[in-house]
Amino acid sequence: xxxxxxxxxxxxxxxxxxxxxxTTMFGFWVYLMTDCIIFGTLFAVFATLCHQFAGGPTxxxxxxxxxxxxxxxxxxxxxxxxxxxxxxxxxxxxxAVLVWLLLTFILGVSFVCLEISEFSELVAHGxxxxxxxxxxxxxxxxxxxxxxxxxxxxxxxxxxxxxxxxQGLGSRMMTKLTCLSLFWHFLDIVWxxxxxxxxxxxxx
Amino acid sequence: MLGKLTLSAIxxxxxxxxxxxxxxxxxxxxxxxxxxxxxxxxxxxxxxxxTVDHKKLxxxxxxxxxxxxxxxFADAVMMRxxxxxxxxxxxxxxPPHHYDQVFSAHGTIMIFFMAMVIMQALFxxxxxxxxxxxxxxxxxxxxxxxxxxxxxxxxxxxxxFIGEFSNVGxxxxxxxxxxxxxxxxxxxYYIWSVQISGIxxxxxxxxxxxxxxxxxxxxxxxxxxxxxxxxxFFSCIMILTTFPVLTVSMALLALDRYLGMxxxxxxxxxxxxxxxxxxxxxxHPEVYILILPAFGVFSxxxxxxxxxxxxxxxxxxxxxxxxxxxxxxxxxxxxxxMGAGADVNTFFGIMTxxxxxxxxxxxxxxxxxxxxGRVRFEGPMNWIVGFMITFSxxxxxxxxxxxxxxxxxxxxxxxLVAHFHNVIIGGVFFGYVAGxxxxxxxxxxxxxxxxxxxxxxxxxxxxxxxSFIPLYAVxxxxxxxxxxxxxxxxxxxxxxxxxxxxxxxxxxxCCQVIQFVFGAIDAVTKKPDALDLTGDNWGxxxxxxxxxxxxxxxxxxxxxxxxxxxxxxxxxxxxxxxAPVGELEPIHMPKYSAVGPILGVFAxxxxxxxxxHIWWAVIVALLGAFVTVVHRSANLDVDFYVPVExxxxxxxxxxxxxxAAKAAE
Numbered sequence: 100x101x102x103x104x105x106x107x108x109x110x111x112x113x114x115x116x117x118x119x120x121x122t123t124m125f126g127f128w129v130y131l132m133t134d135c136i137i138f139g140t141l142f143a144v145f146a147t148l149c150h151q152f153a154g155g156p157t158x159x160x161x162x163x164x165x166x167x168x169x170x171x172x173x174x175x176x177x178x179x180x181x182x183x184x185x186x187x188x189x190x191x192x193x194x195a196v197l198v199w200l201l202l203t204f205i206l207g208v209s210f211v212c213l214e215i216s217e218f219s220e221l222v223a224h225g226x227x228x229x230x231x232x233x234x235x236x237x238x239x240x241x242x243x244x245x246x247x248x249x250x251x252x253x254x255x256x257x258x259x260x261x262x263x264x265x266q267g268l269g270s271r272m273m274t275k276l277t278c279l280s281l282f283w284h285f286l287d288i289v290w291x292x293x294x295x296x297x298x299x300x301x302x303x
Numbered sequence: 304m305l306g307k308l309t310l311s312a313i314x315x316x317x318x319x320x321x322x323x324x325x326x327x328x329x330x331x332x333x334x335x336x337x338x339x340x341x342x343x344x345x346x347x348x349x350x351x352x353x354t355v356d357h358k359k360l361x362x363x364x365x366x367x368x369x370x371x372x373x374x375x376f377a378d379a380v381m382m383r384x385x386x387x388x389x390x391x392x393x394x395x396x397x398p399p400h401h402y403d404q405v406f407s408a409h410g411t412i413m414i415f416f417m418a419m420v421i422m423q424a425l426f427x428x429x430x431x432x433x434x435x436x437x438x439x440x441x442x443x444x445x446x447x448x449x450x451x452x453x454x455x456x457x458x459x460x461x462x463x464f465i466g467e468f469s470n471v472g473x474x475x476x477x478x479x480x481x482x483x484x485x486x487x488x489x490x491x492y493y494i495w496s497v498q499i500s501g502i503x504x505x506x507x508x509x510x511x512x513x514x515x516x517x518x519x520x521x522x523x524x525x526x527x528x529x530x531x532x533x534x535x536f537f538s539c540i541m542i543l544t545t546f547p548v549l550t551v552s553m554a555l556l557a558l559d560r561y562l563g564m565x566x567x568x569x570x571x572x573x574x575x576x577x578x579x580x581x582x583x584x585x586x587h588p589e590v591y592i593l594i595l596p597a598f599g600v601f602s603x604x605x606x607x608x609x610x611x612x613x614x615x616x617x618x619x620x621x622x623x624x625x626x627x628x629x630x631x632x633x634x635x636x637x638x639x640x641m642g643a644g645a646d647v648n649t650f651f652g653i654m655t656x657x658x659x660x661x662x663x664x665x666x667x668x669x670x671x672x673x674x675x676g677r678v679r680f681e682g683p684m685n686w687i688v689g690f691m692i693t694f695s696x697x698x699x700x701x702x703x704x705x706x707x708x709x710x711x712x713x714x715x716x717x718x719l720v721a722h723f724h725n726v727i728i729g730g731v732f733f734g735y736v737a738g739x740x741x742x743x744x745x746x747x748x749x750x751x752x753x754x755x756x757x758x759x760x761x762x763x764x765x766x767x768x769x770s771f772i773p774l775y776a777v778x779x780x781x782x783x784x785x786x787x788x789x790x791x792x793x794x795x796x797x798x799x800x801x802x803x804x805x806x807x808x809x810x811x812x813c814c815q816v817i818q819f820v821f822g823a824i825d826a827v828t829k830k831p832d833a834l835d836l837t838g839d840n841w842g843x844x845x846x847x848x849x850x851x852x853x854x855x856x857x858x859x860x861x862x863x864x865x866x867x868x869x870x871x872x873x874x875x876x877x878x879x880x881x882a883p884v885g886e887l888e889p890i891h892m893p894k895y896s897a898v899g900p901i902l903g904v905f906a907x908x909x910x911x912x913x914x915x916h917i918w919w920a921v922i923v924a925l926l927g928a929f930v931t932v933v934h935r936s937a938n939l940d941v942d943f944y945v946p947v948e949x950x951x952x953x954x955x956x957x958x959x960x961x962x963a964a965k966a967a968e
Contacts, residue, residue, distance in 0.1 A: 122440050126513040129543060133505060136547040144555065144566065144577065151572025153565065228564050232572030235564035239555060257933055266939070275936075 120274045127278045131285050134247075138289050141240040145297065151232035158233070158301025161226055163217075167298045170213050171290065174248075177206035178287045185280050191268050196276075200259050203283075207252045214245045237297065244293055247286050254279055306916035307488070312466045317401065319381075324464050353895040355442035356857055357427045360449045362746060364424035365739065367453060371416040374460070376812060378409035380805055383770070387802035389788035390795050402787045403470035404489065408463075410473025411493065415500050416456040418593050418727070421735045423452065423507050425596055426535050428742055430511055432848035432855065433529045435520025435864040440513040442893045443935075444506050450903030451503030455496040458910045462492035466914070469493035472785070474586060475556065477567035477578050482560045488914050494557050495910040501550050502906075508542030511535055520847070522866035526620070529846045529870075530613060533620050534599030537627040541588045541595075544631065549585040552578060576641055583634035591630035594726070595623060597734025598665055601687045604741055605669045607843050608684040609676030612870060615668040622661035622668075629658045639707040640714050648707040655705035659698055666691060681841070682756030686737035689764045693729030697722060700775070718778025721771045728767050736763075736815070744840035748854040749826045749833045755818035762811030769804030773797035836960040845873040852957045858890045861950050887951055889944035898935050902928055 149158070184199035218238070221227065228238035258275055266272045314320050338344060351359060381397060382405055389395030397405060431439055439445050462468050469489035471480040480490045515536045519528070528536070555566040556578070565571030567578040606613040613619065635643060635651040669691060678684065700722040704710050713719060736759075744750045777794045825833040839849040847864055848855075850872040862883055867874050875881070905928040912920035 122513060122517045125517055126440055126509055129509045129512055133509070133543050133547045136544060137551055140548050140551040140581065144551070144581075147574060147577050148566070148572065151565075151574070153570070153572040228558075228562060230571075232565040232574070235558065235566055235571075235573075239558060239564070239566075253929075257936065261937065264937075266937070271939075 120270060120277075123274050124277065124281075127281060131281060134285070135289075138240075138243070138292075141236075141243055142292065142296065145236040145240050148232040148236040149301070153231035153233075155231040155234065156224075156226050158237070158298075161221060161224075162298050162302055164298065164302060166213065166217055167294060170210055170217075171294050173206050173210045173213070174287055174290050177203045177210070178284055180206060181280055181283050185276060188268055188273060188276050193262065193268060196262055196268070197259065200255060200262070204252060204255050204259070207248055207255070211245060211249055211252070214241070218242070240297065241293060244286065244289055247282075247289075251279065251283055251286060254282070304917075306912070306918070308465075308915040308917065312488070313464065314467065319401075320463060349895070352900050353446075353897050355438070355446045355893050355895055355899070357431050357439050357442070357445060358746065358855055358857075360445055361424045361428035363449060364420050364427060364452070367456060368417050368420035368424060371412055371420060371456060373812065375409050375412040375417055376809070378405050378412070380809065381405050382409065383798075383802045383805040385787070386789075386798045390798075391790055391792070393788070395788055397787070399787045400470065403785070404468040406785055407469045407472050407489075407493075408459075411459065411469070411497075412456075413727075414473060414589070414593075415497060416452075416459065418731055418735070419500070419504060420452055420456070421739070422538075422593060422596050423448070423504070425531075425600065425735065425738050425742075426507065426511050426538075428746060429738075429848065430514060430532050430535050431518070432745075432851070432859060433532045433846050434515065434518065434523060435847050435860060435866070436514060436518040437859045437890065438893065439510050440518055441510050443896055443898060443941075444510055446896065446899030447902055448503040448506040448510065450899045451499050451506070451906060454903045454907040454910070455498075455500035455503070458499065458907060458914075459492060459496035461911065462489060462496075462914075466492065474582050476582075477556065477559070477573075477575050478569050480556065481568055482563075483568070491557075491560065491914040494553050494560075495913050498550065498553050498557075499906050499910055501546050501553070504542055505546045505550075508539040508546065512539040512543065515539075520860075520864050520866055524866075526617065527866060527869045527871075530602035530616065530619055531596070531599035531846075534595040534602075534623055537623045538592045538595045541592045541627055541631065545585040545588040545592075548581055549589075552581040552585065555581075576638075579638050579641070580634070583637045584631075587634040587637065588631050590723075590727070590731075591626055593731045594734075595626065597690075597731050597738075598623065600734045600738035600741065601669060601690060603846065604683045604687050604737055605672040606845055606870075607741075607841055608679045608681060609673045610679075610843050611672055611676040612845070612873075613668065614671035614674075615664070616869060618664055619668050622664045625661040626658060629654055629661070633658065636705055636707075636710070639710045645707075652705050652707045652710075656702055659702055662698060666695060682751075682753045682760070683737045683741040685757055685760040686733045686740075689760060690729055690733040690737075693733070693764070693767065694726060697725030697729050700725060713778060715783055716778040717774040717782045717784055720784050721774035721778060724767075724771050724774075728763075728771075733763070736760075741841075742848075743822075744835040745838075745848055745853050745855065747822075747826065748835050748852075749822065749830075750835060750840060751818050751822040752825070752833075755814050755821060759811045759814035759818060762807055762814060766804050766807030766809075766811055769807055770801050771804070773801040773804070836964045838957070838961075839872075845870040847872055850875070852953070852960070856950075856953050858892055858945050858950070861887060861890075861954050887947045887954070889947055890950065891942060892945055893942050894940070896935070896941070898931060901931050905931070 180199050180203040184196050184203060187195035187199060218241075221234075226234055228235050258272075258279060261275070262268065262272060338347060351363065354360060382402070385395045385397045385402060385405075389397075395402075427439075427445070431437070459468075466488040469475060469480075469492060471485060471490060471493075475490060475493055478484060515528070515532060555564075558564040559566050559568060559573070565573040567573050567575055569575070602613055602619060633651055633655045635641070635647060636655045639648050639652070669687065680688075700718070704713060704719065704722060740751060740756050774797075777797045780791070780793055782789065782791070782794050822833075824830075835853040838852045840853060841849075844850075850864065851860060862885070864871060865881075905924040908924040909921055909928075912918070912924065
């Protein structure tokens with residue numbers, strides 16, 4: 100958590116918390132932008148290698164858009180449900196927060212499961228990441244996104260139990276929920292780019 | 304059980320390594336025994352290892368950086384002596400495979416574990432004090448940053464004794480760093496060390512950017528920020544924009560090596576030049592990440608020792624910003640020979656030459672700061688004069704190589720090696736040493752003996768020219784870098800001179816060690832004229848850090864300073880210090896935490912286990928790190944208030960020292 104000694108305890112207590120939150124949010128935004136550069140670099144790598152099939156299968160032959168469309172719908176929906184969780188957190192409705200978090204978690208897990216089944220199907224059909232540079236860059240980019248979603252889900256579980264526990268919906272908890280919200284929506288934006296450039300771009 | 308790790312991984316058949324190991328072991332055991340004998344483990348743990356105080360972290364960074372300097376310098380001595388000997392049939396004493404490891408170790412350690420480490424030490428010590436803050440924005444993350452840096456340095460040095468050091472240069476170019484040509488563990492050690500230290504650096508960048516944006520003392524406007532803090536700000540921006548690229552390049556190389564992927568391999572459609580573009584689009588900004596803070600140090604020192612405000616403050620800030628932008632769009636000049644075509648090479652060549660403009664602005668600003676000033680040539684000031692001469696020469700050879708046509712001739716020759724040592728030693732290193740000697744009294748409350756600092760400078764200055772001007776010459780005569788032996792009789796005399804040079808540099812290192820030893824003796828014996836009573840040790844400090852006691856109390860500022868313009872402390876000295884306003888209040892501070900060292904241990908285990916494919920250990924350590932973070936996240940008891948009595952006692956003691964110093968005048 101961020102710390103800010105520039106406010107003396109005599110300053111109004113809420114104001115003090117507010118200022119600390121603002122610093123934390125700024126720091127988290129900065130972190131997210133570095134994550135954005137990680138994805139940007141992976142997209143650049145994919146753009147460079149996406150035609151290096153090395154005699155292996157092409158994206159057009161491999162990708163099943165139906166599956167990807169379901170994944171996309173699930174992830175976008177999970178952003179909405181997380182939004183409802185945050186609205187209820189601001190309204191201090193603890194029970195509703197927990198329900199919406201649980202829904203978001205279920206959607207997130209189903210996204211990851213679909214992705215894992217897609218990956219294992221590709222590997223089973225001999226189109227694993229070691230087949231060609233195209234497949235290496237595909238697995239690295241989409242896999243990094245999936246890894247981020249998984250970490251987001253673990254984070255969500257931790258916050259779920261902290262909301263349930265003694266931290267409740269205090270100002271420190273609100274900061275954490277807002278950070279995860281930024282992270283979750285950010286992953287959505289990245290996924291839209293993955294969907295457009297990787298899947299649609301390969302099939303067209 | 305232990306993956307690929309077997310007893311045969313220990314190189315007991317290489318006498319140099321066995322000797323080094325015995326030396327390290329003896330020193331290590333001596334230090335541990337001393338700590339045990341004096342019963343200092345508790346003190347060390349409570350006051351230092353678990354600290355989140357940016358000043359103590361800075362001291363630990365400095366110690367790590369100086370140890371790594373000696374370590375990397377030993378490699379330099381080995382290379383120069385090898386090349387002085389290995390001529391006309393004489394193979395020298397380092398076989399090619401070992402020589403490859405030595406130059407890889409020299410580059411890797413000097414950049415990642417010496418320069419980056421000392422740079423972070425300066426960030427940590429100076430920035431919060433200059434902007435009137437009581438700590439950084441995220442003190443615990445700051446401690447984690449330090450431990451990531453520390454364990455990555457440990458991990459890369461373990462490779463010396465268990466396994467092998469990477470033998471593919473400091474940037475690990477494929478395809479030679481791929482599994483096909485390099486099945487050993489050296490490259491893996493390199494990858495994971497760089498990854499772990501990269502996490503630390505990235506967190507430092509995030510932390511200090513947030514600190515500078517959010518925690519400035521009330522009233523400090525952007526154009527009132529001291530220049531060192533400005534250079535830190537831009538350096539952090541480059542860290543944040545480029546270190547993620549390094550992370551990705553290392554991760555992809557690891558995927559190639561661990562999972563048989565084809566990013567940079569010769570077969571399967573991989574592209575070697577993709578790696579070069581990725582690594583240099585981090586690597587070139589990296590040298591500006593290192594040099595900008597050095598420019599900041601010179602700006603502070605030039606003003607302090609000339610008794611004048613810095614000439615052209617605003618142009619200095621804008622020049623730093625322009626270098627930040629230009630420095631990020633020149634990376635292709637590292638491989639003009641790639642064959643990208645004339646248009647691409649022309650763009651990158653011209654951009655590279657443009658960087659000389661803002662840098663020239665800075666050089667003239669420092670010169671005009673000294674012009675008609677009362678210049679005092681104390682230790683730190685020596686380094687800046689040496690820097691301006693040396694760095695200008697290095698800059699000019701840089702512009703020479705920025706011409707693609709010329710670069711095709713001298714690409715990868717010793718001319719290049721001479722050029723980048725010219726700017727890194729003459730710029731980065733001189734700057735950091737000047738910074739250490741400039742802020743040392745502020746950190747410890749006593750001064751170092753200036754005479755040894757001056758001798759260190761003289762040896763470094765002369766030694767630099769003796770070591771590297773010959774390399775320009777042999778480079779132009781066609782000697783490529785990383786050669787283990789040679790037959791050309793024209794090169795031999797030059798390389799003998801360079802070998803003499805490295806021993807002159809060694810004399811400089813000795814003087815620096817002696818300076819610290821005498822400093823410690825003076826501190827222990829409380830030599831009266833070594834003590835810094837006023838906090839304004841140089842007598843002409845201009846920025847906020849000189850307005851508070853030395854050593855600095857753990858909360859930095861008893862009252863938050865009121866900013867009255869650029870160089871507030873100087874204005875106050877001119878106009879008289881205003882009486883403190885308002886009552887002292889308890890100060891809100893973060894508690895020390897063991898999370899940093901615990902995460903450090905887990906990171907070390909993860910790195911080592913990944914190198915040797917000990918998968919269960921990776922999983923256990925990852926789980927351990929996860930539990931540590933969650934436990935911390937549930938901990939609400941993370942801060943405390945410094946009582947008013949303690950602050951008042953400190954303030955009164957400082958007032959007495961100031962009065963005594965005034966009376967002594």
